[in-house]
Amino acid sequence: MNIQDVILGILNNKPHSGYEIKQHFEEYFSFFFDASYGTIYPTLSKMEGLKLITKKSVRQEGKPDKNVFTITSTGTERFQTYLHGPVEKEVLRSDFFMHLYFGDMTDRDTVEKMLRQAMEEKQTMFDDLEQKLKKLDTKLGTYQKMCMELGLAQYAAFINEIQRVLELDFA
Secondary structure: OOHHHHHHHHHHHOOEEHHHHHHHHHHHHOOOOOOOHHHHHHHHHHHHHOOOEEEEEEEEOOEEEEEEEEEOHHHHHHHHHHHHOOOOOOOOOOHHHHHHHOHHHOOHHHHHHHHHHHHHHHHHHHHHHHHHHHHHHHHOOHHHHHHHHHHHHHHHHHHHHHHHHHHHHOO
16 A cells, blocks of 8 residues: 555545545544645645546636646546555554563553553544544445554554453553
């Protein structure tokens, strides 16, 4: 999975501006995929050069013109190739897990603080995703809703396990 495939998926439904694409990342993908404007705009430019998308400048009253991007037939083919291709193996890179792995090389208070902080952060992420799901529920298709529900399940499992560890080992 790369950002080009994700953007093609967004544009597959309808044309979007760069701002709207960024909003899509924030509303729907923030719990499993992130992209900044500094990544999105250069990627859009590259994709235009590859003929995966086209750009149309649209006048706005009282604002600068906005660029609206549309997927091309080549872009649609590429996106379909992505969808029908194998799912890449997930690679988890976690500074939390690395610190925890080496936890026996520090003191209990440091480990407990780290566990509590990780649990609070995951709880915040859970709460944010739960709010997004409630807000977007009627706008979501079956698979988009399933994706968010699986994200909630992962967060809940992490929170529950950290709580269990804290109760058993740090009570």
